Amino acid sequence: MPVSSLMTQPPASPKPQSEPPVVEMPPRKRAIIAVGATAGGSALAGGQYPVIDAIKRGETPEPRRHESVMGVPSVLDIRDFQLWYGQNKALHGINMPIAEGKITSIIGPSGCGKSTLLRSVNRLNDLVDGVRTAGTIALQGEDVYARGVDVISLRKRLGMVFQKPNPFPMSIFENVVYALRISGERRKAVLGQACEKALRQAALWDEVKDRLKGSAMGLSGGQQQRLCIARAIVCEPQVLLLDEPCSALDPIATLRIEELILEIGQRYTVLIVTHNMQQAARVSDFTAFMYLGRLVEYGRTADIFQLPRLRETEDYVTGRFG
Amino acid sequence: MTPTSAASPPAHASGWSREPTQSPRSKSEAGVIRRARIGDAVLGWACRLSAALIALMLVSLIAVLVHSAWPAMREFGVGFLISSEWRANEIERPVRDAAGQLMLRDGEAVMEILPPAFGALPVIWGTAVSSFLALVIAVPISLSAAVFLVRVAPRLRIAGAASFLIEFLAAVPSLAFGVWALFVLAPLFQKYVGPWLHRIFEPIPGLRWMFYESVTVAGRTIERPIPLTGRDLFTGSLILAIMILPIVTSVSRDVLRAVPRTQIEGTLALGATWWQSCVAMLRYGRSGLLGAIMLGLARAAGETMAVTMVIGNNNQISPSPFAPAQTMASLLANEFAEATEGLHRASLLYVALILLTMSLMFNVVARRLVVGRIASSGSH
Ligand SMILES: Nc1ncnc2c1ncn2[C@@H]1O[C@H](COP(=O)(O)OP(=O)(O)OP(=O)(O)O)[C@@H](O)[C@H]1O
Numbered sequence: 001m002p003v004s005s006l007m008t009q010p011p012a013s014p015k016p017q018s019e020p021p022v023v024e025m026p027p028r029k030r031a032i033i034a035v036g037a038t039a040g041g042s043a044l045a046g047g048q049y050p051v052i053d054a055i056k057r058g059e060t061p062e063p064r065r066h067e068s069v070m071g072v073p074s075v076l077d078i079r080d081f082q083l084w085y086g087q088n089k090a091l092h093g094i095n096m097p098i099a100e101g102k103i104t105s106i107i108g109p110s111g112c113g114k115s116t117l118l119r120s121v122n123r124l125n126d127l128v129d130g131v132r133t134a135g136t137i138a139l140q141g142e143d144v145y146a147r148g149v150d151v152i153s154l155r156k157r158l159g160m161v162f163q164k165p166n167p168f169p170m171s172i173f174e175n176v177v178y179a180l181r182i183s184g185e186r187r188k189a190v191l192g193q194a195c196e197k198a199l200r201q202a203a204l205w206d207e208v209k210d211r212l213k214g215s216a217m218g219l220s221g222g223q224q225q226r227l228c229i230a231r232a233i234v235c236e237p238q239v240l241l242l243d244e245p246c247s248a249l250d251p252i253a254t255l256r257i258e259e260l261i262l263e264i265g266q267r268y269t270v271l272i273v274t275h276n277m278q279q280a281a282r283v284s285d286f287t288a289f290m291y292l293g294r295l296v297e298y299g300r301t302a303d304i305f306q307l308p309r310l311r312e313t314e315d316y317v318t319g320r321f322g
Numbered sequence: 323m324t325p326t327s328a329a330s331p332p333a334h335a336s337g338w339s340r341e342p343t344q345s346p347r348s349k350s351e352a353g354v355i356r357r358a359r360i361g362d363a364v365l366g367w368a369c370r371l372s373a374a375l376i377a378l379m380l381v382s383l384i385a386v387l388v389h390s391a392w393p394a395m396r397e398f399g400v401g402f403l404i405s406s407e408w409r410a411n412e413i414e415r416p417v418r419d420a421a422g423q424l425m426l427r428d429g430e431a432v433m434e435i436l437p438p439a440f441g442a443l444p445v446i447w448g449t450a451v452s453s454f455l456a457l458v459i460a461v462p463i464s465l466s467a468a469v470f471l472v473r474v475a476p477r478l479r480i481a482g483a484a485s486f487l488i489e490f491l492a493a494v495p496s497l498a499f500g501v502w503a504l505f506v507l508a509p510l511f512q513k514y515v516g517p518w519l520h521r522i523f524e525p526i527p528g529l530r531w532m533f534y535e536s537v538t539v540a541g542r543t544i545e546r547p548i549p550l551t552g553r554d555l556f557t558g559s560l561i562l563a564i565m566i567l568p569i570v571t572s573v574s575r576d577v578l579r580a581v582p583r584t585q586i587e588g589t590l591a592l593g594a595t596w597w598q599s600c601v602a603m604l605r606y607g608r609s610g611l612l613g614a615i616m617l618g619l620a621r622a623a624g625e626t627m628a629v630t631m632v633i634g635n636n637n638q639i640s641p642s643p644f645a646p647a648q649t650m651a652s653l654l655a656n657e658f659a660e661a662t663e664g665l666h667r668a669s670l671l672y673v674a675l676i677l678l679t680m681s682l683m684f685n686v687v688a689r690r691l692v693v694g695r696i697a698s699s700g701s702h
């Protein structure tokens with residue numbers, strides 16, 4: 001387990017250090033940059049990362065949220081959100097607004113709670129035994145964890161795509177219109193139109209328009225994942241949640257999905273979890289860096305990659321740590 | 323696999339050789355390797371022998387059955403399958419004309435002698451209908467129980483106990499089920515359920531055949547109510563349903579457990595209700611579930627003891643589920659010990675051969691469906 005291995009690392013510096021003042025740098029104009037992952041320099045000596053050290057001690061330091069993200073109108077507002085799996089606390093006081101109509105990526109080492117956070121938004125964690133939450137996640141001002149919330153209709157307002165493509169064992173057409181079908185839509189014309197629109201938006205229409213009745217299991221991995229995206233956007237969700245959508249795909253399919261995400265980002269709010277730093281840099285407008293269930297730094301993607309305010313973030317995005 | 327590859331597994335050997343060799347221990351290690359190799363060889367051959375023995379048993383079973391059933395096969399051919407006569411002994415009866423009047427000669431009825439005749443249609447019918455009814459009753463319950471075991475029980479932390487109980491049911495001897503059916507189910511049906519069904523369904527037009535039968539008495543065909551004995555096709559089907567519940571449930575549970583989590587989460591994330599996600603899960607596992615049902619069917623068709631005790635044992639074809647009937651297995655159980663005459667015995671073995679062939683077919687199809695499903699869950 002990633003967490004336990006981090007926990008069992010040798011303790012930080014023997015000389016307790018007071019947190020040095022963090023140099024706040026002014027936000028810069030946005031520019032997309034490609035980040036070369038400089039693998040190599042592994043964990044540095046303790047004391048280099050005061051924030052990480054504090055987190056490892058179990059504290060929840062105030063994250064560095066850039067002013068640039070706090071000002072924008074948000075569709076989703078995560079406020080002091082905490083989550084426990086039984087006795088284990090997986091999320092500690094997460095505060096982050098998700099900008100409307102933008103692409104926000106969440107990065108962080110394995111096991112830091114990215115998927116957990118994503119699955120908290122559409123309450124998919126409800127299925128897990130022994131999950132407790134505190135705080136709020138407000139979707140357009142309404143807390144999704146408020147009492148009496150209709151989880152089914154909440155999930156219909158959110159789309160989700162998983163790490164591994166999960167087409168249902170039905171025809172391509174039935175896959176795409178599944179969300180409409182379960183809402184009771186029967187009209188052929190409506191379903192047909194919705195299917196075509198979603199498939200076009202998912203850049204899959206031309207490849208499958210002649211085999212809509214064919215089984216979805218016969219598509220390639222990349223096509224399957226685009227099908228899952230089409231399926232997720234058929235109801236025009238307010239937020240599209242993507243959990244490492246490319247990690248099971250080859251580089252070419254990954255590129256196509258990335259292009260697609262950029263395009264879909266023009267219409268929808270997208271929240272994407274990724275392990276791939278370059279992907280975060282390429283596709284997202286905002287980036288959140290998480291560590292051990294805490295939000296560490298959150299700002300414009302360009303700022304996070306070029307002018308991070310924390311040394312931890314800088315070293316993580318350049319691959320020197322994590 | 324060739325015998326040599328089993329006798330000296332290369333991975334095993336290289337695993338040993340990769341260890342740092344220490345001179346004081348290497349001698350005993352060599353001994354361990356040699357003994358392990360001999361052990362592997364012995365075990366390998368023992369396994370092959372046992373497997374061969376099982377195959378041989380099946381082959382000889384079929385051979386013996388065909389050989390003993392041969393007189394009947396030669397006598398009746400495939401017509402055996404569609405003939406509904408079953409007379410173990412020759413009988414004498416008065417001859418009637420087309421109008422049903424007795425033919426008289428010199429004031430006495432003319433008699434004719436009917437030779438023994440055998441046909442399997444009534445028992446094939448009885449087996450088919452009782453198995454089908456058993457499935458109709460058992461499958462919905464089994465599938466619901468399987469969904470419960472996979473989706474609900476783990477949360478309540480009773481999955482283990484519930485599974486144990488269901489599998490325990492499979493271990494109950496069929497005689498116990500039979501006795502229970504005879505002393506509990508049959509009287510219950512005779513006194514309460516039967517009359518109650520009678521009251522409900524009889525007034526419905528088109529369902530009269532369920533409760534009345536036409537019989538020819540002294541040349542006249544009359545309609546009379548089927549006596550409710552509680553020992554009929556329906557009770558037999560019910561006990562069959564109870565007996566196939568465990569296997570259908572536990573195989574379905576394994577099939578549903580193999581449905582990937584992402585499939586269920588995928589439907590839920592799109593706003594499916596709990597119920598809709600269960601439907602999706604069943605759909606994903608449909609071919610495996612079909613296999614589970616086929617296994618249940620094979621078991622229902624071959625079940626003997628309990629059915630013999632409650633099905634009424636009447637070699638007739640009646641459309642009514644409330645008439646006594648006979649299955650292939652119950653016919654064998656009833657008559658085999660008394661079948662001394664050659665053709666009778668051969669005919670019973672012919673029935674046994676049909677039953678064996680059917681069960682084998684069901685099992686083969688079922689295994690293919692289930693194993694294919696669990697092994698390659700994900701591909702379709
Ligand atoms: N169903 C669960 N039950 C108990 N603990 C869980 C469960 N799912 C996740 N966790 C724990 O919660 C923590 C966060 O897990 P999560 O899957 O959110 O991490 P992640 O950031 O998505 O990791 P990855 O990058 O590997 O996908 C981990 O410590 C994990 O062990």
Ligand SMILES: [Mg+2]
Pocket residue numbers: 114115116243
């Ligand atoms: Mg994850």
